[in-house]
Amino acid sequence: MKKITIAIDGYSSSGKSSMAKALAHSIGYRYIDSGAMYRAVTLYAMRNGMILPDGSVDVNALINDLPEINVDFKIEDGRQITLLNGENVEMEIRQLPVSNNVSLVAAIPAVRHYLVERQQAFGRDKGIVMDGRDIGTTVFPDAELKIFVNASAETRALRRVKELSEKGQQVSYEEVLANVVKRDHIDETREESPLRRANDAIDLDNSSMTVDQQNEWLMNLYNSRVN
Numbered sequence: 001m002k003k004i005t006i007a008i009d010g011y012s013s014s015g016k017s018s019m020a021k022a023l024a025h026s027i028g029y030r031y032i033d034s035g036a037m038y039r040a041v042t043l044y045a046m047r048n049g050m051i052l053p054d055g056s057v058d059v060n061a062l063i064n065d066l067p068e069i070n071v072d073f074k075i076e077d078g079r080q081i082t083l084l085n086g087e088n089v090e091m092e093i094r095q096l097p098v099s100n101n102v103s104l105v106a107a108i109p110a111v112r113h114y115l116v117e118r119q120q121a122f123g124r125d126k127g128i129v130m131d132g133r134d135i136g137t138t139v140f141p142d143a144e145l146k147i148f149v150n151a152s153a154e155t156r157a158l159r160r161v162k163e164l165s166e167k168g169q170q171v172s173y174e175e176v177l178a179n180v181v182k183r184d185h186i187d188e189t190r191e192e193s194p195l196r197r198a199n200d201a202i203d204l205d206n207s208s209m210t211v212d213q214q215n216e217w218l219m220n221l222y223n224s225r226v227n
């Protein structure tokens with residue numbers, strides 16, 4: 001069967017990673033979480049004092065270090081984990097301190113160029129499902145299947161609270177909702193490849209869908225594209 005490229009974009013905590021992962025697993029494709037790459041670079045900036053006391057980013061220092069920041073993935077116990085210069089940072093990049101800084105780091109054009117190049121290299125041979133904000137517009141504008149996922153901010157915040165609490169992190173709904181809304185705003189209004197639906201993307205509002213229902217919806221769509 002021919003291999004295609006699948007781009008899944010959408011708002012934060014919209015469930016796109018779960019559906020992307022499930023599809024990749026079912027059809028034997030590689031899954032790449034582009035958000036994890038922005039999160040790993042953000043963690044690097046935080047650890048190296050590049051988030052300044054006023055909350056802004058020391059852009060020049062970060063750009064200077066970019067060639068030394070290697071973000072990669074590996075499978076461990078059947079789960080994909082994110083590596084920052086070889087270190088497993090999977091847990092740390094999902095926590096709120098990183099979530100609170102990531103959209104500012106992701107708005108820096110040089111950071112985007114650096115990571116987009118890496119993402120395109122991951123997808124060179126097709127057979128890939130990648131999720132993010134600009135996959136269908138900038139990373140793989142020629143992707144054969146593009147999905148744009150949305151759900152209400154409240155639904156997304158509830159899902160994220162549940163997901164974090166399942167991982168043992170207790171956070172308040174209000175705090176998460178504020179983070180989701182703020183990131184949406186920064187992601188949509190930045191100059192460099194903002195969060196935007198590709199013209200040829202298929203919309204999915206999964207506010208009232210179960211995980212199984214959305215996985216089935218995506219699988220059917222995939223089958224209709226490759227058969």
Ligand code: CDP
Pocket residue numbers: 011012013014017034035036038039102103104106107131132133134135183184187
């Ligand atoms: O998991 P969640 O939906 O909260 O976000 P994520 O996919 O882990 O992405 C974290 C952040 O990285 C987003 O809020 C964006 O600011 C940025 N991002 C981006 O700018 N472009 C991408 N392709 C992926 C993520």
